[in-house]
Amino acid sequence: MLTVSLAERALYAFVFVSIVSHFVYARWIRCWSRVHHPPGPSPLPLLGNVYQLPDGHKEKTMSDWAVVFGKLVYVSFFRTRVLIVSSLDVAQEIMEKRSMHYSDRPRLVHMQEMMQWTSHLGYAASSEDFRKHRKWLQSAFLAHNSLVKYRPIQLREVRVLLDGMSGSSSQFEQHLNRFIGAILMEVVYGYTVTSADDKFLKYGSEVMEEVAHAGYPSLSPPDWLPFLKYVPTWLPFGKYRKESERFKDLVRKMRADPYDYVRKTMAAGTAPSSFTSTLVEEAVRTNLLTLQEEEDIKDMATLVYGGGMDTTVSTLSAFVLAMVLNPRVLKKAQEEMDYVVNQDRLPDFSDRNSLPYLECIIKEVYRWHVVAPLGVPHQSTIDDKVRGFDIPGKTVIIPNLWAISRDPERYPDPETFYPERFEHARAGSIPQTDPRKFIFGFGRRICPGRLLADANIWLAIANMVATLDIGKARDSAGSEIEPRVESTSGFISHFEDYMSDIKPRSENAAQLIAAAAV
Numbered sequence: 244m245l246t247v248s249l250a251e252r253a254l255y256a257f258v259f260v261s262i263v264s265h266f267v268y269a270r271w272i273r274c275w276s277r278v279h280h281p282p283g284p285s286p287l288p289l290l291g292n293v294y295q296l297p298d299g300h301k302e303k304t305m306s307d308w309a310v311v312f313g314k315l316v317y318v319s320f321f322r323t324r325v326l327i328v329s330s331l332d333v334a335q336e337i338m339e340k341r342s343m344h345y346s347d348r349p350r351l352v353h354m355q356e357m358m359q360w361t362s363h364l365g366y367a368a369s370s371e372d373f374r375k376h377r378k379w380l381q382s383a384f385l386a387h388n389s390l391v392k393y394r395p396i397q398l399r400e401v402r403v404l405l406d407g408m409s410g411s412s413s414q415f416e417q418h419l420n421r422f423i424g425a426i427l428m429e430v431v432y433g434y435t436v437t438s439a440d441d442k443f444l445k446y447g448s449e450v451m452e453e454v455a456h457a458g459y460p461s462l463s464p465p466d467w468l469p470f471l472k473y474v475p476t477w478l479p480f481g482k483y484r485k486e487s488e489r490f491k492d493l494v495r496k497m498r499a500d501p502y503d504y505v506r507k508t509m510a511a512g513t514a515p516s517s518f519t520s521t522l523v524e525e526a527v528r529t530n531l532l533t534l535q536e537e538e539d540i541k542d543m544a545t546l547v548y549g550g551g552m553d554t555t556v557s558t559l560s561a562f563v564l565a566m567v568l569n570p571r572v573l574k575k576a577q578e579e580m581d582y583v584v585n586q587d588r589l590p591d592f593s594d595r596n597s598l599p600y601l602e603c604i605i606k607e608v609y610r611w612h613v614v615a616p617l618g619v620p621h622q623s624t625i626d627d628k629v630r631g632f633d634i635p636g637k638t639v640i641i642p643n644l645w646a647i648s649r650d651p652e653r654y655p656d657p658e659t660f661y662p663e664r665f666e667h668a669r670a671g672s673i674p675q676t677d678p679r680k681f682i683f684g685f686g687r688r689i690c691p692g693r694l695l696a697d698a699n700i701w702l703a704i705a706n707m708v709a710t711l712d713i714g715k716a717r718d719s720a721g722s723e724i725e726p727r728v729e730s731t732s733g734f735i736s737h738f739e740d741y742m743s744d745i746k747p748r749s750e751n752a753a754q755l756i757a758a759a760a761v
């Protein structure tokens with residue numbers, strides 16, 4: 244009998260793999276060369292550009308690619324084709340002007356199918372479900388009369404925030420967390436938070452912490468290789484499934500418990516009007532409260548609560564850090580504030596138009612720390628041409644919002660925190676682009692909570708400016724501690740913990756805070 248040595252077998256295997264790779268690569272190159280894609284780093288056969296994508300801060304690597312290849316970079320991760328857009332003009336051109344063909348989401352295997360983080364996020368923009376949910380969001384978070392209804396809640400919670408913040412040094416994020424968590428809990432579920440240890444708040448923070456650190460949607464290995472969702476937890480690559488199992492439990496509680504609270508209070512006739520109770524009432528009235536409808540309502544309530552929490556906390560925390568690092572800016576804002584509110588009351592929404600410098604600070608915070616550095620990916624639905632390049636249908640579109648915020652042509656000296664760049668009154672210059680044009684995403688998928696988020700952020704920042712001094716913490720020898728300025732990597736980015744010194748800026752301010760907290 245003919246025997247084949249181990250070395251021969253290895254040789255045959257090597258020849259076989261080489262021939263197959265050669266054909267696959269040649270075919271692949273032929274496909275690529277027939278069409279004129281935007282440039283990008285050289286892909287490897289089969290793997291594409293996976294090996295060039297770092298684990299952390301992908302937005303920075305993608306920015307480097309934009310410097311080398313231009314504002315449109317085309318890459319592939321296994322069979323997933325990705326267009327990275329680092330120009331605001333092009334992002335608006337395709338995701339806003341051609342919104343009809345660029346508003347789907349790619350298949351989100353990791354975040355949606357494995358972690359089960361809300362189905363709305365993945366619906367096609369043309370689907371009935373998507374349209375129905377967008378209508379719900381529109382009337383609750385974009386209609387003027389809805390937003391006005393939330394003001395008493397916002398004004399109450401900002402007082403609690405001031406009370407907590409004055410005297411904080413490193414733990415202030417928990418007060419920011421409570422501020423936004425309490426507003427959203429009441430708006431979404433009609434539930435009043437009475438302590439920072441509230442169990443619903445805790446669910447929300449835990450879930451959002453996981454979401455923030457989970458891989459970026461559509462750039463996580465299970466998104467490229469969906470079979471990974473079946474890999475047993477004890478095998479290599481089983482970690483995605485293991486983490487998802489833990490996360491699924493948290494999401495289940497976050498979806499079910501506050502919803503049950505709403506149903507119970509509705510049955511007892513004590514439920515205040517909320518996003519959830521309004522949807523349930525409407526479904527009961529039209530005889531449509533099926534199990535599926537209940538799941539949809541739960542799903543949307545969780546998405547709204549989750550979508551608003553971490554993003555707002557991260558923005559407000561960036562404001563505090565910016566003030567620690569830029570005492571000049573805080574002082575200038577306080578002078579403007581004193582002129583308007585005269586240190587004898589707290590600012591409220593009616594003061595907004597009278598505080599133009601504060602407005603510039605908020606824009607600069609949005610730009611300086613883009614909380615969702617790569618936004619949320621869209622997907623194209625048709626073969627298209629963009630600026631002379633071919634973009635095939637089903638290409639994942641990633642807007643590199645971080646790169647846009649650092650574009651030196653749009654924002655000279657982009658790393659410097661400089662609110663004056665947005666001033667209208669500066670002689671000889673035009674104000675730079677308002678970052679709200681991109682930080683909330685684009686087109687049909689644009690963030691439906693943007694007006695509520697902006698109102699919460701304005702109110703919190705205005706009240707902090709009016710009453711608090713925010714500076715560097717000192718060590719036991721009395722020397723200032725330089726805060727570290729490093730942001731975390733992931734879907735939602737935060738600054739790493741830093742020390743600060745936050746206290747009432749005057750006796751008057753201390754009395755205002757104390758009186759408001761009663």
Ligand code: HEM
Nearest residue numbers: 547550551554555618619682683684685688689690692696
């Ligand atoms: C500073 C605060 C916030 C930022 C920076 C932010 C940013 C974003 C971004 C970039 C997107 C993706 C848009 C796109 O695909 O083009 C998004 C989607 C979304 N946001 Fe926000 N957001 C914030 C606050 C909020 C708040 C307060 C809510 C709820 C009231 C909210 C609810 C949502 C929802 C439901 C979506 C999904 C929309 C969809 O897929 O159709 N967000 N947000």
